[in-house]
Amino acid sequence: MTRRYFGTDGIRGAVGLAPITPDFVLRLAHAVGRVLRRTEVRPLVLIGKDTRISGYMLESAMESGFNSAGVDVMLLGPIPTPAVAYLTRGQRASLGVVISASHNPFSDNGIKFFSAQGTKLDDAWELAVEAELDLAPAWVDSSDLGRARRLNDAAGRYIEFCKSTLDAHLSLRGLKLVVDAAHGAAYQVAPKVFHELGAEVISIGCAPDGLNINQGVGATHPQALVDAVLAAGADFGVALDGDADRLQMVDHQGRLYNGDELLFLLAGDRLQRGEVLPGVVGTLMTNMAVEQALSAQGVQLERAKVGDRYVLEQLQARGWVLGGEGSGHLLLLDKHTTGDGMVAALAVLQACVRRQFTLAECLQGLVLFPQVLLNVKLQDSSAAARDWLSNPHLVAAAQQAESALSGHGRVLIRASGTEPVLRVMVEARDAKQAQQWAQRLAEAAGA
Numbered sequence: 001m002t003r004r005y006f007g008t009d010g011i012r013g014a015v016g017l018a019p020i021t022p023d024f025v026l027r028l029a030h031a032v033g034r035v036l037r038r039t040e041v042r043p044l045v046l047i048g049k050d051t052r053i054s055g056y057m058l059e060s061a062m063e064s065g066f067n068s069a070g071v072d073v074m075l076l077g078p079i080p081t082p083a084v085a086y087l088t089r090g091q092r093a094s095l096g097v098v099i100s101a102s103h104n105p106f107s108d109n110g111i112k113f114f115s116a117q118g119t120k121l122d123d124a125w126e127l128a129v130e131a132e133l134d135l136a137p138a139w140v141d142s143s144d145l146g147r148a149r150r151l152n153d154a155a156g157r158y159i160e161f162c163k164s165t166l167d168a169h170l171s172l173r174g175l176k177l178v179v180d181a182a183h184g185a186a187y188q189v190a191p192k193v194f195h196e197l198g199a200e201v202i203s204i205g206c207a208p209d210g211l212n213i214n215q216g217v218g219a220t221h222p223q224a225l226v227d228a229v230l231a232a233g234a235d236f237g238v239a240l241d242g243d244a245d246r247l248q249m250v251d252h253q254g255r256l257y258n259g260d261e262l263l264f265l266l267a268g269d270r271l272q273r274g275e276v277l278p279g280v281v282g283t284l285m286t287n288m289a290v291e292q293a294l295s296a297q298g299v300q301l302e303r304a305k306v307g308d309r310y311v312l313e314q315l316q317a318r319g320w321v322l323g324g325e326g327s328g329h330l331l332l333l334d335k336h337t338t339g340d341g342m343v344a345a346l347a348v349l350q351a352c353v354r355r356q357f358t359l360a361e362c363l364q365g366l367v368l369f370p371q372v373l374l375n376v377k378l379q380d381s382s383a384a385a386r387d388w389l390s391n392p393h394l395v396a397a398a399q400q401a402e403s404a405l406s407g408h409g410r411v412l413i414r415a416s417g418t419e420p421v422l423r424v425m426v427e428a429r430d431a432k433q434a435q436q437w438a439q440r441l442a443e444a445a446g447a
Contacts, residue, residue, distance in 0.1 A: 008310075032095070046088050048096070050098075050099070051184055062097065069146070074091065081100060082343070089337070096115075101242070103220045120308075165347070176235050180217050182219065184242035204228050227254075246341055259329065263330060278299070288409065312331060373425045378421065394413070411424075411425070
C-alpha cells in the first residue's frame, strides 16, 4: 500500500491546508489511539512541540483526539524532538508525539511519532493508522475518556540526560560558546546544558515569538552563528534547527562544519580512543571524501536513502552505532535512540576537549569534494517520466560521467518524492569538472 499522509518523517505541510488542520489532527489522534488500544487497555501518550504559534491549536486538537479514544495524555510543552523520544522511554509511555515542522518556516507544521522505545515507527504502523482514518470514529464512554496532565519538569529531565552523555571526568570550563537555538524548541534547554557543564555561553536565536522560528538563524541559516562567533571571539559555535535534532558547528575562525565532517570527526574520535568501529552509515548524499577517508582507516561507509529514519534502519540492521547526514542529523545509538543535536554537539566538544584540538585539527586531512546539485523540472509529471532510467539520453550521459569521474567523483540522480523534479548531483575533486558534468546531465534530463 502507498501512504497517503505520512512522508519520510511524519506528516508535514502548510498550516490551515489539509492535512495540517485541527479537524484532521483530531481525527489522526483518535485513529492512533484506536490502534494503540488494540494492544493496550489504557495507553499513555506524550506530546511535545516546538515554538510555532500553530502548535497550541494542534496540541489542543491532538489532546482531544487521544482522550476521545480512551488514551491518557502527558503534555511536555515546547521541547526538542529528541527530548520527546527520551521522555517517552523514561515515562514508560506507549507513544511519543512531536508537533513540529523542524527546519521549515513558522507557517508550516507537522506531526511525528516515536515508539515506546524512543525510535521512529515503521511503515506498517503508519499504514495501520491510515487504515483506521478511513473508519468512522468510535468515541469511548464518558467513564473511559482519557485524562490529560502536564509534566512540569520535562525540560529539566532532558537537560540532565544531555549532561550525562559527556564523560564524567570532563567539563567545558574555559570554553566560550555561542549557542543558536533557531528560536525553536531548544531555546530554554540548550544554553543551560552548556552553561551547567562549565562553558561561558552566549545565546542567539533563543527568543521565540511563535513566528520567527528558523528565521535567519539556526542550522539552516548558519551565517548568524558565524558572525556571532567572530564578534565574541568564541571558541565554538553550535547551531540547532527548529526542533533541535540537527547540528552545524563553527570554529573560532568562523569556519562552518556540516554533518558529513562532524560524522567523520566522531568516527575518528572513537578510533583514537581504541573503540572497534566496523562501519558508519551515511546517505546517498554523503560526501565521497568522507567515504574514502573512512576506508583508509579500515571503516566501511554504508549508504542509506536520504532521511534519518533510513540511517537508523541501516544502523539497527547492522548493529552499528554511528551514522548521520550532511544536513546535521547525527545518530549515536550508544547515547540515544534517535538523532539529537545537543548530544551530538557534546560528543564533538568532548573529542576536542579531550585532545585539546580545534575542529580543524580534529579533521586534518579531510577535504570535502565539491558537490553540485541541480533540480531539473520535468514537463511530464507522471511516474514514468520520473523514472530517469527510461530516458536514454540521460542514461548515456550518466554512464559517460561515471566513467570520466571513476575513482575521484560520482553521480547521483534521483526523483523528488513530492514534485515533478529530477535531482542531479555530481561531486568530484575538481569543482569545475563537477559543474560541467552536472550541467550536461541536467541538459540530458530535459531532452
